[in-house]
Amino acid sequence: MSNPTDSMSSVRPDLIEKVTGRAEYITDLVVPGMLHGFVVRSPVVHARIVSIDTTAARLIEGVVDVLVGADVASFGRWGVVLKDRPIIAIDRVRYVGEPVAVVIAETVEIAENAAELVDVEYEELPRATTIREALADGAPLIHERHENLEDFYFKGGARPTQNSNVFHTYRSSVGDVDAAEAIAAHVHEDSFTFPAISHFAMEPHTVIADFQGDALTIWAGAQTPTAVQKVLSRLFGLQLAKIRVVVPFVGGGFGGKASVKIEPLVAAASWKVRRPVRVAQSISDSMLTCRRLGAEITIRTAVDAKGRILAKTAKLLLDGGAYSDTGSAVATKSANRIMGPYVMPNLRLEASAVYTNTVPGAAFRSIGGPQAVWAKESHMDNVAAAIGMDPVEFRLINMAGRGERTRPDLRPLDMDMSELVGRVTQSPVFETQGSNRRARGLAVAATDPANTPIANAIVRLKIDGSVSVSVSSIEVGQGAHATMARVAAQTLQQRFSAVTTLRTDTDIAPYDWGTGASRSTVVVGLSVESAALDAADQIFDMVADVWELPKDSLTLVEGGVSTGSEVLTFHQIFHRALGVDSGEVVGRGGITPRSKKGALAESPLFWETSAGLAEIVVDEDTGQIHVPRYASAADVGRVINRVAAEGQDEGAAAMGFGHALFEELEFDDGQPVNATPIDYTIPRITDVPPVFDTILVENGDGPGPGGAKGMGEGAILPVAPAIANALFSTYGIRITDLPMTPEKVWRALQKRK
Amino acid sequence: MTHMLPISFSLNGQTVSMEVAAHTLLIDLVRGRLGLKGTKRSCDMEVCGACTMLLDGDPISSCTTLAVDVDQREVTTIEGVTPPDGLSRVQKAFVLHGGLQCGFCTPGFIMAVTALLKANPHPTDDEIRHYLHGNLCRCTGYVKIFEAVKSLAIEHVSEDAA
Numbered sequence: 034m035s036n037p038t039d040s041m042s043s044v045r046p047d048l049i050e051k052v053t054g055r056a057e058y059i060t061d062l063v064v065p066g067m068l069h070g071f072v073v074r075s076p077v078v079h080a081r082i083v084s085i086d087t088t089a090a091r092l093i094e095g096v097v098d099v100l101v102g103a104d105v106a107s108f109g110r111w112g113v114v115l116k117d118r119p120i121i122a123i124d125r126v127r128y129v130g131e132p133v134a135v136v137i138a139e140t141v142e143i144a145e146n147a148a149e150l151v152d153v154e155y156e157e158l159p160r161a162t163t164i165r166e167a168l169a170d171g172a173p174l175i176h177e178r179h180e181n182l183e184d185f186y187f188k189g190g191a192r193p194t195q196n197s198n199v200f201h202t203y204r205s206s207v208g209d210v211d212a213a214e215a216i217a218a219h220v221h222e223d224s225f226t227f228p229a230i231s232h233f234a235m236e237p238h239t240v241i242a243d244f245q246g247d248a249l250t251i252w253a254g255a256q257t258p259t260a261v262q263k264v265l266s267r268l269f270g271l272q273l274a275k276i277r278v279v280v281p282f283v284g285g286g287f288g289g290k291a292s293v294k295i296e297p298l299v300a301a302a303s304w305k306v307r308r309p310v311r312v313a314q315s316i317s318d319s320m321l322t323c324r325r326l327g328a329e330i331t332i333r334t335a336v337d338a339k340g341r342i343l344a345k346t347a348k349l350l351l352d353g354g355a356y357s358d359t360g361s362a363v364a365t366k367s368a369n370r371i372m373g374p375y376v377m378p379n380l381r382l383e384a385s386a387v388y389t390n391t392v393p394g395a396a397f398r399s400i401g402g403p404q405a406v407w408a409k410e411s412h413m414d415n416v417a418a419a420i421g422m423d424p425v426e427f428r429l430i431n432m433a434g435r436g437e438r439t440r441p442d443l444r445p446l447d448m449d450m451s452e453l454v455g456r457v458t459q460s461p462v463f464e465t466q467g468s469n470r471r472a473r474g475l476a477v478a479a480t481d482p483a484n485t486p487i488a489n490a491i492v493r494l495k496i497d498g499s500v501s502v503s504v505s506s507i508e509v510g511q512g513a514h515a516t517m518a519r520v521a522a523q524t525l526q527q528r529f530s531a532v533t534t535l536r537t538d539t540d541i542a543p544y545d546w547g548t549g550a551s552r553s554t555v556v557v558g559l560s561v562e563s564a565a566l567d568a569a570d571q572i573f574d575m576v577a578d579v580w581e582l583p584k585d586s587l588t589l590v591e592g593g594v595s596t597g598s599e600v601l602t603f604h605q606i607f608h609r610a611l612g613v614d615s616g617e618v619v620g621r622g623g624i625t626p627r628s629k630k631g632a633l634a635e636s637p638l639f640w641e642t643s644a645g646l647a648e649i650v651v652d653e654d655t656g657q658i659h660v661p662r663y664a665s666a667a668d669v670g671r672v673i674n675r676v677a678a679e680g681q682d683e684g685a686a687a688m689g690f691g692h693a694l695f696e697e698l699e700f701d702d703g704q705p706v707n708a709t710p711i712d713y714t715i716p717r718i719t720d721v722p723p724v725f726d727t728i729l730v731e732n733g734d735g736p737g738p739g740g741a742k743g744m745g746e747g748a749i750l751p752v753a754p755a756i757a758n759a760l761f762s763t764y765g766i767r768i769t770d771l772p773m774t775p776e777k778v779w780r781a782l783q784k785r786k
Numbered sequence: 787m788t789h790m791l792p793i794s795f796s797l798n799g800q801t802v803s804m805e806v807a808a809h810t811l812l813i814d815l816v817r818g819r820l821g822l823k824g825t826k827r828s829c830d831m832e833v834c835g836a837c838t839m840l841l842d843g844d845p846i847s848s849c850t851t852l853a854v855d856v857d858q859r860e861v862t863t864i865e866g867v868t869p870p871d872g873l874s875r876v877q878k879a880f881v882l883h884g885g886l887q888c889g890f891c892t893p894g895f896i897m898a899v900t901a902l903l904k905a906n907p908h909p910t911d912d913e914i915r916h917y918l919h920g921n922l923c924r925c926t927g928y929v930k931i932f933e934a935v936k937s938l939a940i941e942h943v944s945e946d947a948a
Binding site for chain 2: 041044048049050051052054055056057058060232233236282283284286287315316509510511512676677679680681684685686687709711715716718719725
């Protein structure tokens with residue numbers, strides 16, 4: 034529960050701007066001379082484009098031009114892992130919703146009306162709309178060849194299978210699973226499915242692009258501005274320094290605005306008309322832009338007579354949609370995340386990402402995590418039941434302890450999962466009246482964030498004691514900008530209110546990998562800390578030089594430097610040192626895999642961990658699941674802003690309730706069934722448990738500033754399996770395909786009877 | 787030619803008289819010609835509450851309200867409930883309790899809660915949840931939004947008692 038003891042002076046400045054409506058988002062920006070683009074999308078699942086006739090649309094007054102594939106075919110394709118994507122469909126569409134034309138007009142209304150007059154003739158092609166269809170013998174190839182971009186966005190790349198729809202396969206093997214299974218007392222196997230899910234950020238994707246000769250400016254709600262810059266640079270043959278990406282406040286991302294999305298499309302529209310162009314999508318458009326990868330998962334565990342895990346095998350197939358985006362990484366992570374915090378001497382993991390003729394898959398909060406943890410933690414309870422052991426006990430005897438490795442190539446666990454289990458099971462929310470001990474289910478998760486240790490920061494300390502921080506981290510609600518300001522303020526011993534984090538702008542901010550994978554607090558935070566120390570060092574140098582004092586006698590205090598005997602204000606220091614009453618020092622800090630003697634290089638930088646305990650009540654007449662109580666625990670190392678940190682976990686858990694109970698982006702033979710905000714719903718205030726406990730474990734043992742670890746993605750993971758395990762233990766039914774809708778639960782209850 | 791209609795209404799206490807096309811939506815008029823961009827457009831289908839304004843004190847979705855329908859009525863936006871200096875008690879509670887993250891749904895929530903507390907200064911837990919059922923938030927999980935609103939209900943009760 035939050036305890037708002039903070040005074041208004043220490044609250045996040047972005048929150049003040051947001052509650053007053055003054056915060057500027059991409060849809061609030063106006064660039065002089067800006068035109069408006071409306072995207073014409075494919076209504077067909079998989080087809081050859083026979084012709085596009087834009088004549089009628091161009092005749093409408095106010096229409097400036099229409100962008101089609103033929104205009105930009107010469108630029109070739111783009112991607113961040115596999116180069117598989119045209120700027121706009123050229124001769125073929127691969128999913129319903131794929132952009133085929135952009136009508137560019139003086140107003141949105143004109144563009145939207147004219148878009149109806151764009152006449153596209155399609156010749157349908159054989160389709161593969163599910164994992165099964167895509168893997169079948171003789172399945173139509175959605176992409177004829179696969180071109181891997183090694184080390185382009187992530188370290189490594191994809192491992193596609195040529196002449197198939199499999200664009201990536203990841204394998205990991207430890208020990209001898211077959212031998213272990215041969216001597217096992219019990220071997221248990223389960224299969225699970227997980228649906229496509231929409232990110233549903235409240236702010237849909239919007240981009241403004243302004244192409245001016247050899248320079249390009251992009252305003253976007255992009256989570257990874259430097260990736261946008263890099264892709265556009267390669268695609269249009271522009272120098273990186275000529276591409277500026279500006280990111281105002283972002284209205285929700287969750288991975289759906291990571292890597293690169295509609296930026297190339299809008300840039301091409303501006304290139305064509307040589308004027309700024311804005312494309313503001315609707316939520317329905319954004320539901321056709323990207324989504325979480327669905328999955329089919331088979332998992333098998335071998336245990337000895339005492340219930341100790343001897344071997345684990347998992348095969349995961351992920352539905353990557355029509356273009357790969359970062360689906361290969363999602364697949365790899367799903368394999369790593371299906372291990373859990375357990376000791377598994379023998380291990381065989383295989384995950385493949387598969388093209389289908391559906392909306393492209395993309396990163397989404399804890400990539401591959403919810404899919405994997407849904408299967409693994411449901412399976413753990415099944416194994417426990419099969420050997421007649423209590424599921425909590427089964428987990429505890431198999432848990433890897435602090436400092437133990439779950440796999441030889443991954444950093445040892447940096448936390449005690451049994452502590453998290455203890456904290457949720459002892460949560461006071463289960464002591465309240467009416468709580469039912471028997472109607473509870475537990476799940477745990479330990480995931481390896483891909484938090485690429487590459488970041489830079491600039492901290493400028495000015496003569497009046499004010500400080501500016503430049504980073505490429507975006508402010509998407511998580512509070513990164515305030516966190517960076519706090520780190521700078523603490524390092525420089527100045528007031529939080531004296532520090533301003535500048536709006537994300539690649540012309541000003543130094544290179545950083547991007548905002549995602551729970552990395553900003555640790556990786557960018559350490560860069561800011563180091564930049565602030567660099568600034569302090571420069572100030573100390575000035576004082577030591579001018580006042581002829583030993584540097585090690587100097588310390589920073591609010592407004593200046595203490596020499597031990599007196600306090601020199603920054604004004605005095607700059608004035609004396611520079612001769613004029615002006616100036617600043619510019620501190621630079623950076624993190625690379627080589628920083629801290631290579632201590633940051635091993636993956637993961639920290640483990641993102643969580644435990645969830647759900648208590649449920651099922652209406653047996655309707656199959657409706659209610660979750661009256663839920664406790665969520667995460668080991669976050671150190672909390673920097675308690676209200677924000679709790680909010681991250683609560684938001685992640687609520688998203689987990691949606692995943693567990695009703696969210697599914699449905700396709701019927703490739704046609705999206707519910708891709709509108711009317712047909713697809715996210716959790717409402719009435720859908721989250723009325724009694725909710727958010728537990729943050731702090732041992733100050735993380736690699737980030739003050740011992741912080743990254744957080745914000747873990748709490749989504751245990752929710753669905755915890756609810757499913759409660760359903761299994763209490764009502765004797767095992768749901769294996771998400772979401773656990775009333776119909777599925779009711780049918781399972783009927784079958785049980 | 788688009789058929790233009792004269793309208794006159796109160797926007798945040800100021801009278802606005804102008805001609806609008808019959809099909810103009812209130813959100814487009816306010817965010818566009820009138821330049822008040824605090825109201826956010828999200829679902830465009832009256833299901834998310836992000837574009838909530840008050841019409842004669844009651845919350846409405848401005849994305850599905852025709853501008854001509856506010857003729858002779860009072861419209862209040864997020865700009866209209868924000869004091870010239872500082873924050874309203876609803877805004878302050880959201881900030882202190884962390885009832886927002888990305889902030890895109892927030893102006894809509896502030897408007898809805900402002901209307902709720904005006905109509906019912908002491909809402910029960912169920913009344914709070916029922917009233918805010920039409921406002922979607924993808925970030926917070928609603929826990930801190932609920933706490934913010936709850937704090938206002940309690941605060942008001944104790945003020946009454948004092």
